[in-house]
Amino acid sequence: MSWILHRVDDRLIHGQVVIAYGHRLQPKRIWVVDDAAAASVWERSLLLAAAPGIEVRVVTVAEAAAAYASESGEPGGAFLLLRDLTAALALVEAGVPVPSLNLGGLHYAPGKSKVNEYIYLDERDRSAARSLLERGVMLDVQDVPATRVQPLRALIPELSST
């Protein structure tokens, strides 16, 4: 099997990922691709224990780029989680052929403006989104499988010409 979900979510592993998508898609592995978490022994140990019954790997963007293709030879499907759109762009720029990204949770912070209830973006995020779209990566907004998928392009008029 291979990758069954690429998700951008600032909560990384949490209920919507493990319970909602996990129940629907039954992943064998979750790869958390996050330089900060990979550099912290504490964060790594917390994430490794966060999804009982599912193998968790916590790696840097560079490590994920190097190992991405190997996933197709593994049994069962895998999730790939990224904290933000900048990290997603870094992964794509490192040569990883990400087909689409599920935008599941980018929460409010100062300087970010609302796209919907769970997606808030600042200029840096929008610029990364534009670059990802230009590279052919589909950006789909959806928090849990039971809600409607909405292309980010449809929610942000300025991206519609990208």
Place this chain on the structure above:
Amino acid sequence: MSARVPALLVMHADLSAALLRAAEQVTGPIEGVETLSNAGLSRDQLEQEIAERVGRWPAGGLVFADFWGGSCHQCGANAARGRGEVVVVTGLNLPTLIDFLHNRENYGVVELAERLQKKGQESIRLQRGKAA
């Protein structure tokens, strides 16, 4: 008799406030228990909100989260880190919350957390029907 162990309930949607209201209906007014929803908060923001509350506790306390592996649990664990006797207890239900309220002056933080783990597991019971 120990000092009263403080607690913070961190859960999805309105669950923590609803659980506390339900407990108050059973036990009467409750003091020394705070509630927090993760709704709309990033991982960093939720951790900061928890850390602010836990930081006010003079000698540790309990963070109750709804389930293991969720943002409430993980951010609670991050906020508790390095703050001495702060224990995160996941899977809180109403019988366990009531047991906490009845025993929070009788135990230290760690002993109370261990008691609640056991009480919580015992609190799920089956009542089977019988064929008429």
